[in-house]
Amino acid sequence: MRNIGLFKKSLATVVLGASVAAMVAFTAETNDPWPVPAEFEKMKNPVKSNAESIAIGKELFAKHCKSCHGKFGEGDGPKASELKTDCGDFTSDKFKAQSDGAIFYKTKKGRDEMPNFGKKMTDDEEIWHVVNFLRTLGK
Ligand code: HEC
Incomplete structure (x- = not known):
């Protein structure tokens, strides 16, 4: 009898644990869609991408963005765990599919x-x- 009680208890723990994990995974993957106005969507990037521009961008990223988005933009900066919202992954195909104007x-x-x-x-x-x-x- 005792063993069955214990079995039920651990089963309940496993089920509860699995649902919590699923919920966390679900919320982490599903930020609300972020609509971009057409005039931005189509906006042309006026700054040519070359070594100099990328170096300036990298410096600004380190100063302003890295704390949340992580050194490699994977959404794993030191502040990310304190946030309710997933920071996204700048290395993902989904992110890269966006226009420069949207970003x-x-x-x-x-x-x-x-x-x-x-x-x-x-x-x-x-x-x-x-x-x-x-x-x-x-890359
Ligand atoms: C305080 C933490 C924080 C900092 C600092 C921060 N971000 Fe974010 N960023 C977020 C969060 C959280 C989201 C998700 C927002 C949402 O979907 O509502 C996000 C989303 C984004 C997105 C949209 C991602 C996508 O998948 O479309 C871009 C682009 C972005 N950030 C760029 C930047 C840049 C560039 C900087 C630095 C100049 C920066 N962020 C700094 C927290 C941060």
């Missing part, structure tokens, strides 16, 4: 836990340098 828009405007960098980088050119750097991640 520019999200960086400039932010939402919720993603800060609005339009205030910290008042020169749009700086944001484009960061976009050029993000394009090099995961």
Whole structure:
């Protein structure tokens, strides 16, 4: 009898554990869609991607973004675990499929836990340098 009780208890623990894990995985994978206005979606990147631009972008990324997005943009910076929202993975195909304008828009405007960098980088050119750097991640 005692063994059956114990069995039921551990079964309940396993089931509970599995559902919590599934919920965590689910919320981590499913940020709300982030609509990008058409004028940004189609916006052309005015800053040519070359070694100089990428170097500037890398420096700005280290200063402003790395703490959450991680050194390689995989969403695993030291601050990421304190956030409710998944930071995304800049090395993923899904991320790379976005236009430069969409990445520019999200960086400039932010939402919720993603800060609005339009205030910290008042020169749009700086944001484009960061976009050029993000394009090099995961290669
Ligand atoms: C305080 C933590 C934090 C910092 C610092 C931060 N981000 Fe984010 N970022 C987030 C979070 C959280 C999300 C997910 C937001 C959402 O989907 O609601 C995000 C999302 C994004 C996205 C959209 C990702 C996607 O999959 O479309 C881009 C682009 C982005 N960040 C760029 C940057 C850049 C560039 C910087 C630095 C200039 C930066 N972030 C700094 C937390 C941060």
